[in-house]
Amino acid sequence: MDRRSFLRTSTVGGAAAAASTTLAAPLYAQGNRTLTMVTSVPDGFAIFDDAAQLAADRITALTDGQLTIQKMPAGSLVGAFEVFDAVSSGQADIYHSADYYFLNQHPAFAFFTSVPFGMTGQEFANWYYHRGGHEHHNNLASLFNLRSFACGCTAMQPGGWFNTEINSAEDLQGLRFRMPGQGGQVLGRLGASVQNIPGGEIYQALSSGQIDGAEWIGPYADERMGFQEVTNLYYTSGFHEPGSVLTLSFNNDVFESLTPQQQLLVDTVTRAVYADNLSLTLAENGAALARLQEAGVQTREFPDDVWNAFGAAAAEVREENMGDPIYAEIAESYFGSLAESASWFDLADGNYMDQRNRVNAG
Template sequence: MKRRDVIKKGLIGAGSVAAATTISAPAIAANRIEISMVSTWPRDFPGLGTGAQRFAQRLADLSDGRITAKYFAAGERVGAFDVFDEVASGNAQMYHGAEYYFTGKHPGFGYFTAVPFGLTATEFNAWLRFGGGQELWDELSGEFGLKGLACGNTGVQMGGWFRKEMKSASDFKGLKMRMPGLGGSVLSKLGGSPVSLPGGQIYENLISGAIDATEWVGPWNDEIMKLYEAAKFYYYPGFHEPGSMLSVQMNKKWWDGLSKMDQNIIAAAAAQENEYMYSEFSWKNGAALQRLLSQQGVQLREFSDDTYDAFGEASEEVFEDVQDHSALAKRIHQSFAKARKEVGGWNKISDVAYVQQRNRVLGM
């Protein structure tokens, strides 16, 4: 072989190696995904905040560290109620929160956390996955450049903390109560003044008297918040949040640019947290309620049937207002109502009937 041929082949070989190096290095780098994730919850807040942080960690675990999320709690990067715009604009890739905080953007978002006389956690999952709920949520979120997934559920929530006994619906007139979403709209129909506050600001407003009452989640979270220090009457059941679903919302353009595998990893992490959080709340609420009653002097009260009837009548008025908003809002409500009738009908003769009989037999 002539010397110049050796040199030529050597240069070609070196060029090939260089080309391969040039191609492979960016490909490896591009395969790593770094996410900025903002949240509506305080850092390390049990259940809600820790669930969001757990989801972020699960992304790394399921991808062997290839997908990482830098988590920002409420106020660390943007305010709790600013996460929607932060992700829609592309400044962050995802947020963890509650969709009903953003009914000001569109009332349809309320249906993807909880609405008055709505769906329980298991009914919610059925609607999302088999009843067309996810498709409607995708359509709604897509109008704002977002893509959402279910990522947690607190189960049935309590009716709230009150400084006085709530003997009838008329007691809500003039009441300043922290209650976001469409539940707050029901309060307005009853003559109350709903106030929307992030979790981190509830205690200070209740203890100072800036609000007269509040709902939050349930005994476990409410005990941690020490809401009993400002109000002793604890009412149940909550008409406004029968199965509050939390969500992870992502910038849609960013989501669409991911591979199917990476989309599935994120979806799997969200689905795992959706189940895990519900289990956690179900386990911890009972013991927390007993501590509130035995150690903190909390007085447990049940809303009267007449009061609940008033909640129902006001809710129907709110639903009419929602449907007047837009064609999409009407389709969301009609789909939800269909699911409530069909899945709820089955639930009545399955879960509800069984639990009633079990508790009767066991004297619970």
């Protein structure tokens, strides 16, 4: 059976389906359990770790301690980029990370964090919860003995921090820049030397001159990282991650051992964390950017020819992956949902926001 056929016949039912099952209670239904959650960032990292901590706290509290989530930050049990293998193999029970760190496992994991010129955080939620995205996520995850849930969203991520201005696409040649995921592949296609550095190591790499620039999450999280201490050039709009999603993934055997009620609770908590995390970053970014500007940070926008270069390279990278049937199936679903969402947004919210900005400015 090929992977495409396997995906169509594999079990993808969510927690709601689990809650209605008539099967016998799982082995671990009674008693308290401690589950180990490994993460890809250090403790206290704004937005990213906020989502992991909130999920751990809510699951622990709402199960009245029947499930205690022990969060272990990057480096305490495994490295930042080793969490996927640790949970897939059973070394740990859960990971909280960004799935585009694991494109070496399958390129389609990009869709469950962000792809260039893809979905905003709200558009992703539309697809994930109402147009089959979560089912696609679990079909893919099941190939690696995982059960996955969107669990946080960092919203639009800026173009990043640079030690020199980008005035044309030629300025990207040889630029040593930290950017993971498909965005990094696109940037590499344009001549940059792309570095996939864990979040906890970015500041040191930037301040030491190991890299010429880096993107992270947004003004609130970036301010906490201290990048403004190294450079004052901040490109506030990026092509690479218009709505970056974070993931909570269980070892599938562990998830199946939970009671139906506990499975449903995990689904409910992760949905709440997604909404809370998205609103947290959007609430904090404006004030954080104002503080950065007061401290001397200069905001910049990429010129049109750079945007055009990003777009052309992104299309090439996407097309090169379409030969994989799993990738192609998920891409069709993802971009189909995006087209639906965008068509209404342009007519409604988009037009309203343009008019609101015009009226309020006048």
